[in-house]
Amino acid sequence: MTFCVDEVLIIKVQDAVKEIGAELRLANNFTCGTLRRTNDNDEKRSQLMAAIEDVMLGIVRSVAEGKPPVLTLRNLRDWRNVTFGDWLELKPEGQASTVEVKFSSRRSRAKFSLIVHLLGVIHRLLFSRSTCTRRELYYQNVGLIGSQRLLDSAVRDICSLLNVPAWDLGVTTTSKGLIAGPVSLIMESGDVIDCMTPGGVLIPQDVHRVVRLESSARFVLLVEKDATFQKLLDEGMLDRLGPCVLVTGKGFPDVATRLLVRLLWKSLGVPVLVLVDADPHGIEIMCVYRFGSLSMSHQADDLAVPAIRWLGVHPTDIARLGIKTQPLTVADRNKLCKLMARQYIIRHRALQDQQSKLINQDQVPAGSVIRNACEFSSSSYFTFTMLLSHI
DNA sequence: GCACCCGCGTTGTCAATTTC
């Protein structure tokens, strides 16, 4: 059988785009999307500062009345606290189970102090219209915070308490994702980030300040690993697949990457395809992009892209493509069982079937299929092509 | 007052990744 790799790649990706129902755009037709109105910012900032002052006043009142102050937060670690529509969503106050952070309790006193300290820092950030990364916050007061993990947890709790995303509070995370392709990000400041750069560009950590996108892309392709991302660029896939945008979160995607993918999908209206390994972690990474995560369930409507299409590698591809495998470990099986209990897997029969297949065959690919496929030896290139032809 | 149990918070560990 003669295989023309270029044609298969191009035709099959186009088929996927058509199948999803999006309109294909001609290469020179630019799509523009306006994302946010910046004149809302001052009003929102004032509201947030008032909300923080209310929390502080509540604490002061408790102390004045001789009562130990308590912060009541929705529990962000309980799967029973999220509902699933198109993505994971934290139940509203009154319906979600809560945790109480009490100053009177020896266990939670440190957390209480940290949250109050951070509320003060955030108030100053809002007042001065500045931003700060979590890492910067951590190093500003290592003694009080203790560990980066505690800080992350406290920031998430504050977001849940105030019911706003962290970027609205001026707290950002250092981004690690990359983007490449015919897309320009126009920032609030007027700066333009051109992503048509060899090797891609680092996704800005202030994605929330992107006010406009311009692109001729017909689809967005998410890849799990940076090695795959670089290889696809080196092989000229941006041209060979047609105008498209490549994005990688380098493993589990950070907030900025997820936010940008969501913005690309919403503003350009193009299909989003994802390429991950056929192992429990690959599936979980795909689910984080598609449905959001538990601990960020209070911000999922800004981060989840429910229209994402799983391009592969599917567990059903393992036998069909003759991929080398190794037995599932106990940890793999445990991970799969927990994944299968999640609402989004239960609701999506196709995902459930793929996971069942993985458990039943008791095999996962040996090593990274995606990475190996992108080494582009004649046989692995064939494997990669077959994956795309499967969509 | 003591023993027991449950829930919660913290810590450690593991998974993916890259950079230095």
Add this chain to the structure above:
DNA sequence: GAAATTGACAACGCGGGTGC
């Protein structure tokens, strides 16, 4: 290899409630 980002879970210890 260490340190950084993200995700999750298990184990442990402590506090508080309950029953005797």
